[in-house]
Amino acid sequence: MSENRQGFFEGASPKLLFTFGLMVGVTAISIFAFMVTLGIAVDGTGGSSDTSNSDSDVAGVTDTTNTNPAPDDNSAKPINVDVTKVKGDAPLRGDQDAEITVVEFSDFQCPYCQRVHPTLVSLIQQNGKDVNWALQHLPLSFHPNAQPAAEASECANEQGKFWEFADAMFANQDRLGNDLYNEQAGTLGMNVDQFKKCVSDKKYASRVTDDLALSRTVGASGTPYFVIINNKTKEAQTVNGAQSSDVFQQAINALKS
Numbered sequence: 001m002s003e004n005r006q007g008f009f010e011g012a013s014p015k016l017l018f019t020f021g022l023m024v025g026v027t028a029i030s031i032f033a034f035m036v037t038l039g040i041a042v043d044g045t046g047g048s049s050d051t052s053n054s055d056s057d058v059a060g061v062t063d064t065t066n067t068n069p070a071p072d073d074n075s076a077k078p079i080n081v082d083v084t085k086v087k088g089d090a091p092l093r094g095d096q097d098a099e100i101t102v103v104e105f106s107d108f109q110c111p112y113c114q115r116v117h118p119t120l121v122s123l124i125q126q127n128g129k130d131v132n133w134a135l136q137h138l139p140l141s142f143h144p145n146a147q148p149a150a151e152a153s154e155c156a157n158e159q160g161k162f163w164e165f166a167d168a169m170f171a172n173q174d175r176l177g178n179d180l181y182n183e184q185a186g187t188l189g190m191n192v193d194q195f196k197k198c199v200s201d202k203k204y205a206s207r208v209t210d211d212l213a214l215s216r217t218v219g220a221s222g223t224p225y226f227v228i229i230n231n232k233t234k235e236a237q238t239v240n241g242a243q244s245s246d247v248f249q250q251a252i253n254a255l256k257s
Contacts, residue, residue, distance in 0.1 A: 075247070075250070076228065076237035076238060076239050076247070076250065076251035076254065077237060077238050078235070078236070078237055079218065079219065079227065079236050079237060079238050080236070081217075081218055081227060081229075081236050083101075083229040083230075083231065083234050083236055085214070086103050086136075086214070086218060086227050086229065086236070087101055087103055087134050087229070088134075088136065088211075088214070090103070090134035090135055090136055091134070091135070091157055091162040091163065092132045092133065092134055093124055093132060093133040093134075093135075093163050094124045094127075094129075094131060094132030094133055095128070095129040095130075095131075095132055096132065097129075098127075098129060098130055098131050098132040098231070099130055099131075099230060099231055099232055099256065099257065100127075100130055100131045100132070100228065100229070100230055100231070100252050100255055100256065101131070101132050101133070101134055101228070101229050101231060102120065102123070102124075102131060102132070102133045102134070102226055102228050102248065102252075103133075103134045103135075103136060103226065103227045103228070103229065104120065104133065104134070104135050104136065104224055104225070104226050105136050105137070105138040105211075105215045105218075105220045105223060105224065105225040105226070105227075106135055106136070106137065106138060106223055106224050107137075107138055107139050107140050107143055107146045107150075107223040107224075108139075108145070108146055108149035108150060108153070108166075108169045108170065108173070108176060109139075109140075109143035109144075109145045109146040109149065109173065109176060110140065110143065110146070110223045110224065111173075112223065112224055112241065112242040113170070113223050113224045113242070114170045114173050115242045116224050116241075116242035116243070117167075117170045119242070119244070119245050119248070120133055120248070121167075122245065123245055123248055123249065123252075127252065130252075130256070131252060135162075135166060136211040136214060136215065137150040137153075137207075137208045137211040137212065138211065138212055138215045138220055138223050138225065139208060139212065140222075140223060145176035145177065147205075147208060148176075148177075148178075148181075148199075149169055149176050149181070150204075150208045150211075151199065151202060151203075151204050151205055151207075151208055152165070152181040152195075152199050153165050153166055153169065154203075154204035154207055154208065155195050155198035155199050155203065155204060156184075156185070156188070156190065156195070158194075158198060158203075158204075159190045159191060159194070159195065161188045161189075161190055164188050165184055165185075165188060168180075168184045168187075168188075169184075178199070181195075181199060182195070182196060218238070219238065222240070222241075224241065224242060225238070225239075225240055225241075226238060226239040226240075226248070228248070228251045228252060228255060229255070230255040230256070230257060232257055233255075233257055235255055236255075237251045237254065237255060239251055
C-alpha cells in the first residue's frame with residue numbers, strides 16, 4: 001500500500017501537488033482555530049460562567065436568588081409599613097429615643113453588608129441623638145454560615161453584647177464558625193458556657209426565621225436592605241444595597257420632622 005501511495009505522488013503534476021498542499025494547510029489552520037476557540041469557551045475567558053452561587057456586584061447588593069440586580073436608581077423610596085413591627089425588639093445602636101431608626105436587613109456572610117457596616121457606624125455617630133440603628137436578620141440560603149452566625153448573635157444579645165459581637169463578625173467574616181463565636185464570647189466577657197449552650201440548642205433559630213419572613217413583607221430581595229423610619233410620624237423610606245453615606249443621609253433628612 002505504501003508503494004502505491006508513493007507512486008501517486010511521484011507521478012503527480014506540480015500543479016496538483018500545490019493544490020493538495022494548499023488544501024492540507026487550510027484544513028490544519030481551521031482545526032487549530034477551532035481548538036483555540038474551544039479552549040476559550042472551556043476556561044471561561046470570553047464565555048459564560050455559572051453565577052448561580054455568586055454574589056451580584058451591581059450597586060453593592062447580594063440578591064436572594066442571585067439573578068435580580070440592584071436598581072440603577074439608588075435614591076430612597078417611600079414605603080408604607082408598620083414601623084413598630086419592622087423594628088420589633090431588635091437591639092438598637094445609638095440613642096434609644098432617637099427620632100429616626102435605620103433598620104437593616106443583613107447577612108453576616110454578605111460581602112456588601114460587611115462593606116456598608118462602617119458607613120452605618122459613622123452615620124450613627126455623626127447624627128448623634130437623632131438616629132439609631134436596628135439590625136434584623138436576612139440570612140441568604142447560599143451563605144452556609146449566615147444562619148448560624150445570626151443565631152449566635154442573638155445568643156450574644158441575650159448577654160447584652162449584640163453589637164460588639166456583630167462588629168466582630170463583620171471584621172472576621174472569613175472566619176465565621178463556632179471557633180470564632182466562642183472566641184468572641186470570651187473576648188467580650190460573656191458567660192461562655194451559657195453562650196455555647198444557647199448556640200448548640202439553636203435557641204434563637206425561630207427568631208432568625210421570623211426576621212427572614214419579615215424581610216419579605218418590606219420588599220427585601222437581597223442584602224443589605226434598609227427601611228429608614230421616623231418613629232414620630234411613622235413615615236418610612238427604603239434604601240437598597242451598600243450605598244454611600246450621602247444616600248442614607250438624604251433619606252434621613254427627608255424623614256426628619
